[in-house]
Amino acid sequence: MNVDVEQFHAVFFDESNEHLQAMEDLLMTLDVDNPDSEALNSIFRAAHSIKGGSGIFGFDALTGLTHVMETLLDRARNQTMSLSVEIVDLFLETVDTLNATLQAYKDGGELPSDAINAGIDRLEAVLGSTGSSEPVAQAGESDDVLAESEDADDGFGFFDFDDIAEPATAVDATDDLFGDLAFGAEASTDNPQAPDGKETDDISGFGFFDDEALPAQPAASQSEKSQPAPVTPKQNVTPIAKGKAVSQTKTPAKESGSIRVDTYKIDGMVNLVGELVITQSMLSMIGNEVDGKAGEMLQTAIDELQRNTREIQESVMSMRMLPVNMTFNRFPRVVRDLSQKLGKQVKLVIEGGATEIDKSLIEKLVDPLTHLVRNSIDHGIESPETRQAAGKPASGTVVLSAAQKGSSIIISIQDDGAGLNRERILNKAMENGLIHSDDMPDSDIWKLIFEPGFSTAAEVTDVSGRGVGMDVVRRNIESIGGRIEIESKVGEGSSFNIHLPLTLAIVDGMCVAVGDQIFVVPLLNIIESFQPRAEQLQSLSNDNVLWIRGEYWPLVALHELMDVEGAIDAPEEGIVVLLESGKKRFGVQVDALLGQQQVVIKSLEKHYRKVAGVAGATIMGDGKVALILDADSIAQTCQDALKQEACA
Amino acid sequence: MTEATLQQSPVGSDEREYLSFVLGKEYYAIDITTVKEIRGYEATTKIANAPAFIKGVLNLRGDIVPIVDLRIKFDVGEPTYNEFTIVIMLHVYDRIVGVVVDGVSDVVRLTEAEVLPPPEFGVAFDSQYLLGLADVDDSMVILVNIEKLITSDALALVDNSQSAALAG
Known part of the structure; x- marks a missing residue:
């Protein structure tokens, strides 16, 4: 095999990130008592794709862990095992471990071997406790059964279905990876933990490795045919190189082909269009000086040009735009984990996730937003008892919303918790020598919490309270040309509003x-x-x-x-x-x-x-x-x- | 780079091409491979608190390029700006810098042997930016190490952190 596989690594990492995100999203929304079989299938497929890809590239640590996870998931979707909150938690932890492992492979860092082995052990323990003495072989068996029914991941690539029930589409992302590879013939990855030959069924379709392929498997081609009717030839997703599943915001019914393009190229185009805009306004200036009939005609042509340039500019800029959901979709998990840890009941409401924002901003928003959301849950939302005593519902609400206002985007994190405590902030500020008088309007007092070293938390927890956070949040936001404002009312909650420019260019x-x-x-x-x-x-x-x-x-x-x-x-x-x-x-x-x-x-x-x-x-x-x-x-x-x- | 190298390769082993230009009454020359283009002087946008020899920045097809007047820097000639004033756009370490000169004279070919060391003392010109001196048609041409000059602290064209990166 003398094909340079390395060039596909980046694609694999991107794809796997998307898969892991999709898995996490689906796991978060999974109803444990009555799981949606489509969701389970999607999770299974995502795990499966990671396993397949990691097998190809020899990322054995990933392969091992995903394999056990996949086996468990397979049972869950076949209803031979019932899910519990513990198992879902375990899956989520596995997703975290996989993320860390993936990152380690990507950066060439040290693999979290302990976590991987612990993960495998725990998954296998669950596997052992749910019956079956030959877990692995059985998994292969059930794979086979499934291949006939709806095994959509076989023969990945080329086809994708715009399935309404599956907006997050793990399948989509599968396409990306294998769309980049060559394909057609069946092949097997050298999966060390798949003794059962039938296991190869579901990793068929990788082409590309013909030289070490097993004999062609009819099952695979069969399953390709057995795909649901609305197959759309699809050319691949996401306008950006490192993007995650953009397909999430697509209306499922819409047919839309997309290409993965390097951001570098788009940036080059943004620059060129900038030049075009300048040239066009030069032309208009010159056009104003031309008299007579020629001048009139020139003016008309320039007007036309102006309209076209503006449209080109808008569409080029929109290529850099991504839905803010790309940042928001991690928060259900953050909120869930944190509220469990703190013994609080918190409901997260996400609004305006489809609002689009420049890609470079998306990446830089993650940290400040995470901090603010954690902050809201830790400091804002009270414990259920306190809330009930105050006549509020036991469960607190955090609203994460995004909206466009003119040429800026406003992202706000709003909670219905206790609100900022004026007295405590003032006392702390006096202590630190930040202010010398308490005769200040609320809005100025709230700003104090952005000062370095400022924390009013009574005790330092591992969630927050070290006072390193808010000043960093403000600095991060200012570094991307934004600003942050606070509104707060005692007993009613607080709202952090981040104003951002639409784009940095x-x-x-x-x-x-x-x-x-x-x-x-x-x-x-x-x-x-x-x-x-x-x-x-x-x-x-x-x-x-x-x-x-x-x-x-x-x-x-x-x-x-x-x-x-x-x-x-x-x-x-x-x-x-x-x-x-x-x-x-x-x-x-x-x-x-x-x-x-x-x-x-x-x-x-x-x-x-x-x-x-x-x-x-x-x-x-x-x-x-x-x-x-x-x-x-x-x-x-x-x-x-x-x-x-x-x-x- | 390529064109110049191609031209000089068949002629001699160590012959290099230099672009010579006039500052006041003196002839200077720089390695021609660093020259991007030559254009007339046009008004620049002034930069606050920059040294006098930095005339400002201008738009070179979308790039914001600083313009240095070498006459002021080297203290030769009169810094006048008219339709004959020339700007040589240099391309050094991925950066574009324009230098204002009184005129461009010629492309000269010099072998290493023809480049003579400057006198050991009696010259104020900082010898670290000097490649050497050469005699061309009976007048002295001063060969400037333009790459070193552009990235030097003396011109202050580059942030300190950046110049460290360039030198390394």
């Missing part, structure tokens, strides 16, 4: 003029802009201070900060834009506002270096470069400059 900006230069201020940071009146301007040791609605705001003159000549010097003749970043609020003095526009963010660091106060650059309609301001960095720069002055 494009930003909604306000173009401002300073001298002969143009800067772009991200709209996300802008509170308002106005022309200051003389009485709103005060001077504090020669630095300007703004007096707005009972508060003093620092005022930064952009032409001084950015060293631009020929700008308006007197603040009352220019425009002040009020900005808000992480925790700083300040005004920026500019000459004029030029208008709002979406700009494509370009890196300055690629060919140059990081510049203080600047987040990146963009190319304007005339081909000129404009710098995009970074409110956080401006605040920081000014503060550092002041400190230096004070020291000098």
Whole structure:
């Protein structure tokens, strides 16, 4: 066999991740007393696909564990064994172990051998206790029986059914792997734990390994024919390389072919389209200068071009978009495990999971969201007794929701627990010397919990309470251009709202003029802009201070900060834009506002270096470069400059 | 890279091609394989708090490229900008940098033997950015180690962390 198998490893890892996720989802929703046979079949198939794939690639640790699991699952779906919560828990743990093992293979790390062996032992113990003296052989037997009835995983690839009963489709994902391999003829993986020849039935269809294949098995081709009627030729899933089962959000009835594409290629395309948008606006500018009939015709053509470019841009951007469910779908498990551990009853409600968000954001959302959800359950939701005493239902509710509002996405984690405790936060903040007065509005107090080292938990548990979390959460969210807000009412619960940009590649900006230069201020940071009146301007040791609605705001003159000549010097003749970043609020003095526009963010660091106060650059309609301001960095720069002055 | 190498290979064993340009009254030359393109000077977007020799950034077909005026850096000639001012776009370590010069003169071929060491003292020019000197048509051409110069701290074109990575 001189085919380079390595190139398929990445695909196998991706696929297996999808399978494991699908298994977990299905296990979570499984009704133990009256299990849905379709769900059990899907779980079985997922385990089976992992086993088959890992066998091919020689990932024996995976093969061993999935094999025992598969045997058990097989009995469950044949109803020769009844499920219990313990067994489902055991399956879930096995999924965790498999995940860890998979990760170890992927990173070339050390295999969690102990966990694997322990897992196998425990599964086999269950296997032993549910009858049958020859577990493995029997499993093979039952496989065979099933192959005739509905063994959809045989002959994977090419076909997929858009089965309404199975939205998460493990089968889908199976296709992906084997769609990439060659196939046709039957083959066997060298599965060390499959003494029974019939076992090979269900791993047939791998083609590819013809040279060590067993004689062709009629059963396989038969089962291919025996697939349910609506077989759709399917070209494969997910628009992104590392994606998980996107098919989850598809309407099952819709026929949709899809291709797996490297994100690198999509990013390249996003860049090119950005260029196209710039070229198009250059053309429009030139078009305005052409007179007469030719000018009219040119204008029409440019309008057409403009519409097309906009559509191309939208569709390219949508390629990067994934449903936020990709992040949300891990939380049923988190909530289940955690509420069991803490002895609380928690119901998780997920809303708006189909809301789409940029892929790069999805990955970066996982950690902060996990922290917030754990936080809600640990600190927010009270114990059943306390809840009942307070006249609330014993079971708490955590609502995880996502919605799009204009050009931003709002993800909120809302619980109906005790709410934040104003007194406790204040006391703690006083203790830590963060504040010196308790005369603050609630909204400012809630912000204190994002300070490093801040935890109001009475005792440190392994769930939360070390105070390392919330500041990291805020930092993570700010690093992807978002911000987080808290609403809370004592006794009624709290809500953490995360505002995120739709995408990182494009930003909604306000173009401002300073001298002969143009800067772009991200709209996300802008509170308002106005022309200051003389009485709103005060001077504090020669630095300007703004007096707005009972508060003093620092005022930064952009032409001084950015060293631009020929700008308006007197603040009352220019425009002040009020900005808000992480925790700083300040005004920026500019000459004029030029208008709002979406700009494509370009890196300055690629060919140059990081510049203080600047987040990146963009190319304007005339081909000129404009710098995009970074409110956080401006605040920081000014503060550092002041400190230096004070020291000098 | 390829074209230049192909051209020089049949001629001589150690002959290399250099692009020579004028700064003030002096002739300089750089390894031609680092040159991406030559274009006229156009207005740049200024970068705050950058040294004077960094003129700013401009848009090179979608890339935001910094522009360095070597006349200011080397303190030769007058930094004037008119329709004859030239920008040489360099491609060094996957980065694009434009350098402003007074004019591009020629492509010169030099063997290693023709590249002479600079005088040991009496020259202010930092010798670490110098490959050597050569005599071409009776005038001295200063061969600049442009890769070293571009990534040097002296130009401050690269973040410290990045320059460490480039050097390594």
